[in-house]
Amino acid sequence: MSPSKKTKRSGALRTGALLAALLLLLSGCGTGAGAQKLDVGSRTVEAAQYAGAEAHHTDSQNLIYVMSSGLIELYYDSVTDSAAVRETNTGTMWQALPAARTDGAEVQAAVVTVQVSNGSTVYTLNSQDNAVAFGSAAFNPTQTGMELTYDMALSSEIAAGTFEEVPAGELYVSVTVAFTLEDGTLRVKVDCGDILVSAGYTLESLTLLDWFGATDSAADGDYMLLPDGSGATESISGTSADAYTEKTFVTYGADAALGEQAASADGSIRFAPAVLPAYGMKRGQSAFVAVIESGDAISRITSHRAAEEELYNRVGPTFCVTDTALLGEDGDQTFYTGNAYTGEIGVCYRFLSNRNAGYSGMAAACREVLIRNGVLPSQTASVPETLPLLLTAYGAAAKNNPNRSETLTDYTQMQELLRLLKAKSVDNVYLRAVGALDGATSQGLLKSSDLLGKLGSRKELESLLQYAQTQQFSVYLDVDIASFGRRSARKSAYAAESITGDTMTMDVGNMFTGFVGGAQHTRYLLRQNEISENVDDFVNDFHSYAFSGYCIADAGSTLYSDYSSAGNTRTVAAGLLQAQAATLAAGRTLMVDTGNAYLLKDADIVVNLPSAAAYPETDGYASVPFVQMVLHGAVTYALRPINIAQDTETAFLKSLEYGAIPSYAWIYTATGNEAIDALYHYETQINTAAENYLTAAQTLGDLQDARMTSHYEVQEGVYCTEYNNSITLYFNYTDEAVTVNSITVSPMSCLRVN
Secondary structure (H helix, E strand, O other): OOHHHHHHHHHOOOHHHHHHHHHHHOOOOOOOOOOEEEEEEOOEEEEOOOOOHHHOOOOHHHEEEEEEEOOEEEEEEOOOOEEEEEEOOOOOEEEOOOOOOOOOOOOOOOOEEEEEEOOOEEEEEEOOOOOHHHOOEEEEEEOOEEEEEEEEEOOHHHHHOOHHHOOOOOOEEEEEEEEEEEOOEEEEEEEHHHOEEOOOOEEEEEEEOOOOOOEOOOOOOOEEEEOOOOOEEEEOOOOOOOOOOEEEEEEOOOOHHHOOOOEOOOOOEOOEEEOOOEEEEEEOOEEEEEEEEEOHHHEEEEEEOOOOOOOOEEEEEEEOOEEEEEEOOOOOEEEEEEEEOOOEEEEEEEEEEHHHOOHHHHHHHHHHHHHHOOOOOOOOOOOOOOOOEEEEEEOEEEOOOOOOEEEOOOHHHHHHHHHHHHHOOOOOEEEEEEOOEOOOOOOOOHHHOOEOHHHOOHHHHHHHHHHHHHOOOEEEEEEOOOEEOOOOOOHHHHEOEOOOOOEOEEEEEOOOOOOOOOOEEEEEEEOHHHHHHHHHHHHHHHOOOOOOEEEEOOOOOOOOOEOOOOOEOHHHHHHHHHHHHHHHHOOOEEEEEOOOHHHOOOOOEEEOOOOOOOOOOEOOEEEOOHHHHHHOOOOEEEOOOHHHOOOHHHHHHHHHHOOOEOEEEEEOOOOOOHHHHHHHEHHHOHHHHHHHHHHHHHHHHHHOOOOEEEEEEEEOOEEEEEEOOOOEEEEEOOOOOEEEOOEEEOOOEEEEEO
């Protein structure tokens, strides 16, 4: 690109303004505020025309040194206008575009890919075929790295011109990618507010460096790290015959405002939620971990496993720049457009070598990035003298009638559960009181909630709280801050709206179906404009109660746009929910269910932290405690309650392996339903729970503030977890004794080595 062309671009319209103009053209009814719809019948997709292999592969002979920092060097590929990073201690190259295959097979790899539409037609443009091949890409060195600008179009004539010169109706997109090298770290950013898009077109999504580190050959032990559950590794050795050779992970879960569904009609997985926006790859003695630092709320991470039609193993992010939804059957479809993101998207890459080149090293690097960015607390967690046991006690279960409920555990009975545990030498309990507010297990609007009278009097509650304080136990009141049940509020006044203008709901499973209520409770998502007042009013009303803290039940797993009024994006919601978490944490400790990253800063305890993969585990795809390794020592956490697992013995052993405090969920009063009582009635659980607690306290008690430094599989069914205070734990999940390093580990047990 010539300097004069860059100068002419300075006064160009930005994406947001262009989108606004487009929305005016598409105005209609039956939409949310700020959203528009268009009847498109069917949408057609036009892919970029392949320009030849030369534009899509990196040749080391074409690399030009840019700068270095720490143990890495940044290079510019002068032929493909792409980037590469070299590790100086190992010589490993990580390239934005892959090296050409020896068999000559061709792929359409790109640094940037955008999806742009004008209603009924979707165009997929990429930096290589629609800019580099047309000579309309530009390199600009900076003090800390370089910028690569791609002026993309469907023809070389349009791509070569300036934005102002684009004829009406012609497609033109310009994206600038900044590569910054500092403190041995690579950061890659795109300012979405500076992206140029032709009038009449919508920039739907931008995929950034999804070919970074792509490889068509790997050795045994090489893998991709994916954000599935607590983290999962997928082998990249050989080719895959797995049904899910492509896997997609939506950061913080689906957006209900866009009608996203995680599963297809046939039950197959479309995507899985990710609690941390991080991924990586290990190749030989080198690895990288990537953390999405900005634009995380609109990101999704997709991996591709080398298979019959996919020639390379690769993983990278896509950012959904504009909210879109396509509804209806093919031939009679309606396309909705909504909020456009105009902020920055950014990915931080850390490079690891030798002993650190694995998911343990990736976790340590990810932790450092999250602490630096204020996502995790910078100080080591303040831990109690004795390991806690998490007890979730269900106070009252909601019936189908929103005004009625059935008492399962009243305040006096909660106190009795604590007394029974204390008598069995459980010296520290975190009691999570669920179903104690109006609406029971389908809580109503928080700001107008009161304690459910049928659980007991205030005097009985104060007796529970006083007993807990005397025993140095903690009691957390369960609260929903982003959703509400039907009892206490008019949905028309408080419910968020989808992009189609419909009231937004979510279904929450009812574990007591068969005793009271249906299979699910329908809840309304709260308007974003009401979130702050909802929490503030509650805190003011409940300040006199001596709860140790609160447990946020919904917002740690639910993030959504809201079209009840304009501008309520997922990014805005994340900021609002984070602010309310800080309000609830003021003067108290805070518990969060699930633990999406935006709520971690003020969280002291995360419960129901994912530990199992959503995609099926295979010989080449396995869960690992990546998230746990990031959090351990910074935030206390528990996995799903042990008593509801199919195999409680394995579940308890897994909680020890993953460094989690033991977790149980109980009711005091038997329901008479055999299946429910077998799972939840305390009498069937308490003795085993007390025994498991003593084992956990002996195993993990002095490790609460330690960092988990390494985790690996010793042999099939045998795992090892290491901590930074020289403690090593071996776990044997087999039915026979196993000898490791002259140490014998009994079947289905843990052995601690100092």
